[in-house]
Amino acid sequence: MSETKIWVSLTAIENIPVREGRSVQVGGRKLAIFNLGNRFLAVENRCPHRGGPLADGIVSGSTVVCPLHAWKIDLVTGSVTNQAENLECVKTFPIRVQDGVVLVELSVGNSDTESSQPACFVSISHDSSFNHSVLGKA
Amino acid sequence: MKRLVVVGNGMAGVGCVEQILKHAAKFEITIFGEETHVNYNRILLSSVLAGEKAADDIVLNSLEWYRQNDIQLRLGVRISGIDVNAKTVTGDDGSVTPFDKLLLATGSNPLIPPMEGVKKEGVYVFRNLDDTRALLDRATKGVKAVVIGGGLLGLEAARGLQVQGCEVTVVHLMDTLMERQVDFAGGGYLKTKMECLGVKVLLERNTAAILGKEKVEGVAFKDGSSIGAEMVVIAAGIRPNADLARKAGLQVNRAVVVNDFMETSHPDVFAVGECVEHKGICYGLVAPLLEQGKVLAATITGNKGPRYEGSVSAAKLKIMGVDVFSAGDFSEKAPGTDVVRYEDAALGVYKKLTLRDGKLAGAILVGDTSDSHRYMDWLRTQTDLTAQRRQLLFPTPTEDAGLDVAEMPDNKVVCGCMGVTKGTLIEAIRQKGVNTLAQLKECTRASTGCGSCTEHCQQLLKAVVPEFREESEKILCKCIPFAEDKLRDIVRSQRFRSVQEVLDIYGNSHGCEVCKPALSYMMDMLWCGDHDEDRSARFINDRVHANIQKDGTFSVVPRMRGGVTSAKELRRIADVAEKYNVPMVKVTGSQRIDLLGVQKSDLPKIWADLGMPSGQAYTKGVRMVKTCVGTDFCRFGVQDSTRAGIELERRLEHLYTPHKVKMGAVGCPRNCAEATVKDIGLVGQDGTWQVVVGGAAGKKVRKADLLITVESMEEALQAATLFFQYYRENANYLERTYDFVERVTIEKVRRDTVYAPLGVQQGLRERLRKSKRLARDAWLEGDEPRHSTQFVQIEPLEKVYQ
Numbered sequence: 001m002s003e004t005k006i007w008v009s010l011t012a013i014e015n016i017p018v019r020e021g022r023s024v025q026v027g028g029r030k031l032a033i034f035n036l037g038n039r040f041l042a043v044e045n046r047c048p049h050r051g052g053p054l055a056d057g058i059v060s061g062s063t064v065v066c067p068l069h070a071w072k073i074d075l076v077t078g079s080v081t082n083q084a085e086n087l088e089c090v091k092t093f094p095i096r097v098q099d100g101v102v103l104v105e106l107s108v109g110n111s112d113t114e115s116s117q118p119a120c121f122v123s124i125s126h127d128s129s130f131n132h133s134v135l136g137k138a
Numbered sequence: 139m140k141r142l143v144v145v146g147n148g149m150a151g152v153g154c155v156e157q158i159l160k161h162a163a164k165f166e167i168t169i170f171g172e173e174t175h176v177n178y179n180r181i182l183l184s185s186v187l188a189g190e191k192a193a194d195d196i197v198l199n200s201l202e203w204y205r206q207n208d209i210q211l212r213l214g215v216r217i218s219g220i221d222v223n224a225k226t227v228t229g230d231d232g233s234v235t236p237f238d239k240l241l242l243a244t245g246s247n248p249l250i251p252p253m254e255g256v257k258k259e260g261v262y263v264f265r266n267l268d269d270t271r272a273l274l275d276r277a278t279k280g281v282k283a284v285v286i287g288g289g290l291l292g293l294e295a296a297r298g299l300q301v302q303g304c305e306v307t308v309v310h311l312m313d314t315l316m317e318r319q320v321d322f323a324g325g326g327y328l329k330t331k332m333e334c335l336g337v338k339v340l341l342e343r344n345t346a347a348i349l350g351k352e353k354v355e356g357v358a359f360k361d362g363s364s365i366g367a368e369m370v371v372i373a374a375g376i377r378p379n380a381d382l383a384r385k386a387g388l389q390v391n392r393a394v395v396v397n398d399f400m401e402t403s404h405p406d407v408f409a410v411g412e413c414v415e416h417k418g419i420c421y422g423l424v425a426p427l428l429e430q431g432k433v434l435a436a437t438i439t440g441n442k443g444p445r446y447e448g449s450v451s452a453a454k455l456k457i458m459g460v461d462v463f464s465a466g467d468f469s470e471k472a473p474g475t476d477v478v479r480y481e482d483a484a485l486g487v488y489k490k491l492t493l494r495d496g497k498l499a500g501a502i503l504v505g506d507t508s509d510s511h512r513y514m515d516w517l518r519t520q521t522d523l524t525a526q527r528r529q530l531l532f533p534t535p536t537e538d539a540g541l542d543v544a545e546m547p548d549n550k551v552v553c554g555c556m557g558v559t560k561g562t563l564i565e566a567i568r569q570k571g572v573n574t575l576a577q578l579k580e581c582t583r584a585s586t587g588c589g590s591c592t593e594h595c596q597q598l599l600k601a602v603v604p605e606f607r608e609e610s611e612k613i614l615c616k617c618i619p620f621a622e623d624k625l626r627d628i629v630r631s632q633r634f635r636s637v638q639e640v641l642d643i644y645g646n647s648h649g650c651e652v653c654k655p656a657l658s659y660m661m662d663m664l665w666c667g668d669h670d671e672d673r674s675a676r677f678i679n680d681r682v683h684a685n686i687q688k689d690g691t692f693s694v695v696p697r698m699r700g701g702v703t704s705a706k707e708l709r710r711i712a713d714v715a716e717k718y719n720v721p722m723v724k725v726t727g728s729q730r731i732d733l734l735g736v737q738k739s740d741l742p743k744i745w746a747d748l749g750m751p752s753g754q755a756y757t758k759g760v761r762m763v764k765t766c767v768g769t770d771f772c773r774f775g776v777q778d779s780t781r782a783g784i785e786l787e788r789r790l791e792h793l794y795t796p797h798k799v800k801m802g803a804v805g806c807p808r809n810c811a812e813a814t815v816k817d818i819g820l821v822g823q824d825g826t827w828q829v830v831v832g833g834a835a836g837k838k839v840r841k842a843d844l845l846i847t848v849e850s851m852e853e854a855l856q857a858a859t860l861f862f863q864y865y866r867e868n869a870n871y872l873e874r875t876y877d878f879v880e881r882v883t884i885e886k887v888r889r890d891t892v893y894a895p896l897g898v899q900q901g902l903r904e905r906l907r908k909s910k911r912l913a914r915d916a917w918l919e920g921d922e923p924r925h926s927t928q929f930v931q932i933e934p935l936e937k938v939y940q
Contacts, residue, residue, distance in 0.1 A: 005499065006172075006938070008934065008936050008938055009934070009935040009936045010932070010934045010935060010936075011932050011933075011934065011935060013550075014926070015926060015932055016932075017673070017674060017925050017927075018673045018674065019208065019638075019672075019674035019675075020673065020681075022927055022932050023931070023932070023936070024932045024933075024934055025931075026934040026936075026937075026938055027937075027938030027939075028938075033726045033932075050688065051689075051690075052688075052690065053686075053690040056652055056678040056681075056686065056690070057651075057678070058619075058650070058674070058675070058676075059650050059652040059674060060649060060650035060651065060654075061646075062815065065651040066690060067678045067686050068686070070651055089751070097668035103933065106938060108938060108939075
């Protein structure tokens with residue numbers, strides 16, 4: 001079960017309009033990439049509530065509101081912010097911009113899928129990675 | 139009972155009648171108005187022109203008021219002659235009306251300086267509601283407008299036109315703007331402010347002619363120069379309208395001469411307002427008119443005693459961001475005049491006071507008018523200021539806090555326009571059980587003039603009535619803590635054209651899923667496409683014009699007006715369903731066909747293959763008109779409901795609304811298409827149509843209220859569209875018609891729409907027409923997407939293999 005992390009080029013920055021999200025399928029994962037104007041953020045494109053497409057949500061600051069039932073997800077931590085005592089979380093991915101292209105960091109060679117482990121556990125244990133998940137410029 | 143005839147239905151005449159009604163003596167009152175409107179607030183016409191207020195917002199006395207007070211109102215009749223011996227007035231409609239007492243309140247006319255070409259098409263004046271409407275009709279984006287006259291009215295007209303998108307130049311005869319109210323230095327500050335707003339100012343230009351063949355093409359000056367123009371507004375001043383009195387043989391100088399009791403040279407004829415001259419002075423502002431009205435009311439009702447001793451003239455420029463106040467005599471020439479002055483060029487603030495004998499004689503404030511109440515008070519009371527000489531321009535901090543209404547003495551005037559004192563307000567609050575601002579306005583008239591005392595009135599209410607609630611009860615959301623009415627005003631008056639801009643300036647700059655779509659709607663309703671439609675502020679359905687489903691796929695509902703389709707259309711729909719493997723095809727409750735489970739990336743292709751317009755089934759907008767077969771085939775049908783429904787849908791489709799609008803049209807009272815539980819319903823009966831509104835058959839069931847019963851289909855359609863636009867403009871976002879109608883009451887809805895003055899109705903129609911002209915079928919975006927990846931699934935540049 002060896003795990004390697006690699007940076008993957010996704011798309012040109014202009015393909016994601018400011019304050020909107022777009023979904024990208026890569027390496028067996030569905031990601032939602034957001035352009036917050038001064039930075040990009042990436043999370044799994046699946047609301048922990050009923051699986052809604054987060055990429056289609058309205059962005060509010062650095063959170064996104066799921067279009068299905070308005071659960072609000074913090075795009076930096078992956079946590080749900082408007083449901084009391086909800087510990088479920090969305091997996092977040094480090095992201096950076098280089099030469100006008102958005103890159104995201106993925107783990108490969110690992111059979112783990114996000115759904116097989118409690119997502120929140122993942123994001124809390126990887127807390128330090130959030131610092132470098134904020135990179136690049138719009 | 140004695141007959142009182144009032145010539146003039148404006149603020150002075152009606153204001154005086156209001157005072158007369160307060161006295162015990164009863165008259166049989168007839169009011170003649172040349173305009174076809176009820177009494178409205180003329181000072182706020184500039185706000186109407188600037189789009190800050192709608193025409194119906196400035197109505198002061200509704201038809202109901204005239205009715206309640208048994209006043210005969212004769213609108214659209216010009217009085218052409220007075221026979222003071224026979225005691226009759228003659229109207230241009232041929233009517234002869236006898237009187238016992240006559241009140242002249244004929245106001246004034248625009249002054250047209252001698253120049254050539256004033257009759258050309260595109261030359262306007264700015265004096266009444268009809269003028270304002272005409273200006274609004276012509277004033278569209280990019281039109282070159284020249285305003286002749288750089289006084290109060292000219293500047294307000296210029297700003298209004300500029301807000302409407304015109305390129306505006308103000309041409310002024312003198313070397314400084316508003317020279318009657320502001321001195322040369324202050325005029326310089328004013329000019330800079332106007333130019334900052336984007337209005338060009340040309341001084342010392344004497345207009346010689348308006349150029350062009352039939353239509354205006356430009357303006358030529360006496361110095362030989364000229365400029366291009368597509369419209370010209372003459373705002374060079376006003377002239378008292380005293381011709382009628384002159385012809386009748388009354389004493390007239392520049393205007394109708396009155397004494398301190400407001401009596402003219404004839405014992406049974408009285409005059410008030412802009413048409414009178416008192417001690418050689420004619421007043422053109424609102425406060426003096428009301429002071430005169432009070433005196434006149436006492437005199438005419440047999441309570442002669444109070445005297446009118448002249449007014450302190452004061453003026454306030456009503457342009458947002460350009461604060462100018464002027465009162466009294468600011469000239470420095472009179473012997474013994476002391477001048478106190480302050481200016482800060484960078485801040486754009488200029489203040490000047492003139493003092494004589496230790497008392498305030500005049501004040502000019504440009505850029506900061508927050509102290510205007512204090513100066514007005516000093517002028518009225520002639521307070522001795524010797525002890526406060528050091529604090530005239532800048533009150534000491536404690537005194538500043540003393541602006542608080544609690545510190546004001548009871549006889550201090552709070553509302554300068556209507557002359558209402560603090561004592562009067564408190565008495566009204568205590569004795570009449572007033573606890574909202576609206577009630578306070580209603581019973582004291584305070585805050586119904588320029589509105590600058592609104593805050594003081596609210597403070598008073600708060601202080602006196604503990605249970606007073608701010609009328610702006612419900613804020614939109616905590617990201618932008620204002621009520622929606624207020625936000626509409628802000629967006630309209632400050633011409634905000636993007637959601638983000640409003641959030642940046644008035645909110646927390648983030649916004650959320652509640653306020654962003656609401657603000658988006660507001661922009662669309664006000665500017666309809668003529669704005670930056672920021673898609674990120676809209677719900678996913680409005681980004682891709684389809685309804686998101688629980689699995690992230692979308693549903694597609696093409697428009698079928700009135701629920702009528704054809705074999706050809708059905709064949710195309712069937713082909714599309716097969717070609718794109720649409721998992722479910724369903725007939726909806728709205729007589730439409732729904733294609734469910736469509737991928738986002740297939741939407742543009744499906745729209746193209748369907749070749750039908752968007753049915754807007756995904757949005758807060760015009761959903762549909764459900765119809766029955768009406769007279770075409772049904773043996774019971776008495777009205778052609780199918781045609782009515784299709785026509786209604788055609789007139790309103792593609793527009794957005796505060797919440798979805800579902801409509802129905804039925805051809806007989808059997809109501810097969812359930813029109814009486816729709817937002818708007820047309821119910822055909824033998825010989826008439828009922829128009830019903832505010833019905834519901836969703837979360838709650840509510841029978842629609844009757845708006846009006848009319849004879850023809852066209853009248854029914856007109857009534858329905860009036861209500862539609864009224865709902866669009868006044869409902870809160872996500873407020874269905876049934877909640878809206880319950881909130882404002884059907885009586886008010888009727889009064890404001892189908893029974894509103896003609897002008898108000900025209901305004902609603904005109905704004906709807908404008909929106910409709912700019913609205914387009916959202917599905918046309920299939921061919922011209924707003925963004926390269928709007929419908930496209932992004933493919934990663936690199937592939938990753940697990």
